[in-house]
Amino acid sequence: MEKKHIENVEDMPVFQLFYELALKIETMSRPFQSDFKWLRSQLLRASESVCANMTEGFYSQYSTEYLQSLYRCRREARETMTHLNYAKDTHLLAIGDETLFAGYDDALRQLGNLIASIERKIQSHGKAKPINALPVSSIDH
Secondary structure, three states, X not given: OOOOOOOOXXXXXXXXXXXXXXXXXXXXXXXXXXXXXXXXXXXXXHHHHHHHHHHHHHOOOEHHHHHHHHHHHHHHHHXXXXXXXXXXXXXXXXXXXXXXXXXXXXXXXXXXXXHHXXXXXXXXXXXXXXXXXXXXXXXXX
């Protein structure tokens, strides 16, 4: 199986999955009752924050910065799951919304694999990103 070259964070399957999940949360939380608008807001912030942190880290200078952003992604994804559990327990989820849990489990597994890969690279090569791993736009010509 040939690996696809990743040039942008949007090319990463784990980013694509978290982004898709954030969009699903936006749609599924629209009908929340006014008493639960705070929960919708928390869900939206946490789910979108995963993607924003991954983007920020992807374009960082050092692998250690990237790793820190991935840890933040994991925390935000876990926070999102806590809010989803609360929505489930208060009967706010519609039929089919519970597939989000399996989606987050899969995305978190992929994120865990990415974190482990970056940790191994830091152990063996140090904290600097290899020059060929930097986005084209960040390389001085």
